[in-house]
Amino acid sequence: MTSAxxxxxxxxxxxxxxxxxxxxxxxRSLITPLARLIYRPHxxxxxxxxxTGPVIFASNHLSFIDSIAIPVAAPRPVHFLAKSSYFExxxxxxxxxxxGAIAVDRGAGQAALDALDQQKRLLDEGxxxxxxxxxxxxxxxxxxxxxxxVAFLALQTGAPVVPVGLIGTDLVMPVGASMPSLKHRITVxxxxxxxxxxxxxxxxxxxRRLATDEIMAAIHALSGQELAGxxxxxxxxxxxxxxxxxxxxxxx
Numbered sequence: 001m002t003s004a005x006x007x008x009x010x011x012x013x014x015x016x017x018x019x020x021x022x023x024x025x026x027x028r029s030l031i032t033p034l035a036r037l038i039y040r041p042h043x044x045x046x047x048x049x050x051x052t053g054p055v056i057f058a059s060n061h062l063s064f065i066d067s068i069a070i071p072v073a074a075p076r077p078v079h080f081l082a083k084s085s086y087f088e089x090x091x092x093x094x095x096x097x098x099x100g101a102i103a104v105d106r107g108a109g110q111a112a113l114d115a116l117d118q119q120k121r122l123l124d125e126g127x128x129x130x131x132x133x134x135x136x137x138x139x140x141x142x143x144x145x146x147x148x149x150v151a152f153l154a155l156q157t158g159a160p161v162v163p164v165g166l167i168g169t170d171l172v173m174p175v176g177a178s179m180p181s182l183k184h185r186i187t188v189x190x191x192x193x194x195x196x197x198x199x200x201x202x203x204x205x206x207x208r209r210l211a212t213d214e215i216m217a218a219i220h221a222l223s224g225q226e227l228a229g230x231x232x233x234x235x236x237x238x239x240x241x242x243x244x245x246x247x248x249x250x251x252x
Contacts, residue, residue, distance in 0.1 A: 027098020035072045043073045045190035054123035059164035061132035065173045073188035080130045123157045143225035144232035147251040151211035155202035160193035165222025189222040
């Protein structure tokens with residue numbers, strides 16, 4: 001992803017990006033240069049992004065426009081999952097399709113696994129996907145603990161993970177703002193690709209956790225954010241949900 005077009009918005013999804021075709025190509029050719037002209041993003045580490053083959057961008061998440069900043073700055077097309085509600089009106093459907101978004105219906109449980117499967121299919125096609133290991137936007141600017149879905153995909157597919165550090169997107173469009181500000185400049189940093197295979201198989205919970213921690217450490221080195229030391233979770237409603245959050249369990 002969640003209140004943004006969130007690559008970790010979990011859900012079942014329609015057919016993958018192969019059907020985006022002309023809309024994506026045309027939209028990218030129009031939106032990317034326009035966004036670069038307006039926001040003048042400072043981009044570091046483009047050479048770290050593999051030119052071919054599957055790649056997973058794992059980024060911190062500060063603002064709605066993060067999912068625009070990454071495709072604009074990246075040297076190759078990027079795809080991410082976004083809430084289906086963003087595709088209900090013709091213009092917004094064109095816009096989000098143009099920046100590489102694929103509509104999904106938000107959900108949990110099996111829907112989360114379905115979303116990971118959708119991203120796996122994109123990686124199997126040799127594409128680039130972007131995800132936010134924190135799961136949703138940080139409203140206080142701190143970097144939260146990573147969920148293991150990104151590591152699971154990397155260990156399952158063998159795709160390298162390119163950590164991404166976004167700086168200043170929360171100033172350009174803070175949470176709650178209806179329009180972005182033109183007063184600030186954003187920075188996008190692409191780190192060196194991570195090969196996580198040494199941690200073990202995707203089926204191992206320990207491997208997923210260690211790989212996730214390595215990803216988050218790399219993101220932290222790029223973004224320089226204060227560490228929250230906790231998961232970014234919506235306050236639990238009711239006693240049962242509060243107990244679930246307190247008990248140790250894997251967040252995907």
